[in-house]
Amino acid sequence: MGVELIHAGLTHPGFYSVVAELDGRIVGSNFLDERSSVVGVGPLTIDPAVQNRGAGRRLMQDVMDRAAEQGAPGIRLLQSGYHTRSFSLYASLGFAFRETVACMQGPAISRAVTGHTVREATEADLAPCNELCRRVHGFDRGGEVADALGHGTARVVEHEGRITGYATDLAFFAHAVAETTTGLQALIASAPAFGGPGILVPARNSPLVQWGLANGLRVVQLMSLMTIGLYNEPAGAYLPSILY
Known part of the structure; x- marks a missing residue:
């Protein structure tokens, strides 16, 4: 999965990528997802042999400079809750903590939610999905x-004949947006599996976390959503991706 992720970041035109070199060899890398006006950082990787020597800060500063050059109104990332050093790095660079996110994984729920119909999205759905977001x-x-x-x-x-939520997938590298938590439940319950380490659920959405636990999902790790620049409190329900 790691190889596929790095390959995608290096070959997709919507990503900016940078590497750190030491004595002629690559010791770290970082990426910036520029597919939307608000950009997402990561993954940031550092060779364990050279950690705590400034490479991570240099790589972060590079993508932050890139975001400023591109005029991005906001930068976001998710940080592993156990990793206090990376939290300290991001905070020292100006990132503000916004909320805790629970990564949840488990067997497919495979059931319908009353009054909500889930279907594969089509090109005609792009505009309403964007408007909802x-x-x-x-x-x-x-x-x-x-x-x-x-x-x-x-x-x-769909609920009562209109689109009320969407998901790019139900996976670690995908996001979802809905008017209500019930809409998210319908999307999650329809998924045949949860890709990668799992789906990311804002921990403050207690009804969704509790519903997931009651339906066989488990929390496998906690993460921190951190931001610089534009940030609006969500006016609905959502699942972030690992980028945001």
């Missing part, structure tokens, strides 16, 4: 939705 977050993530449509992983949920 703008209402919830204040900006859209259309580049990611377009990629998910191309890969055949995007889904929408």
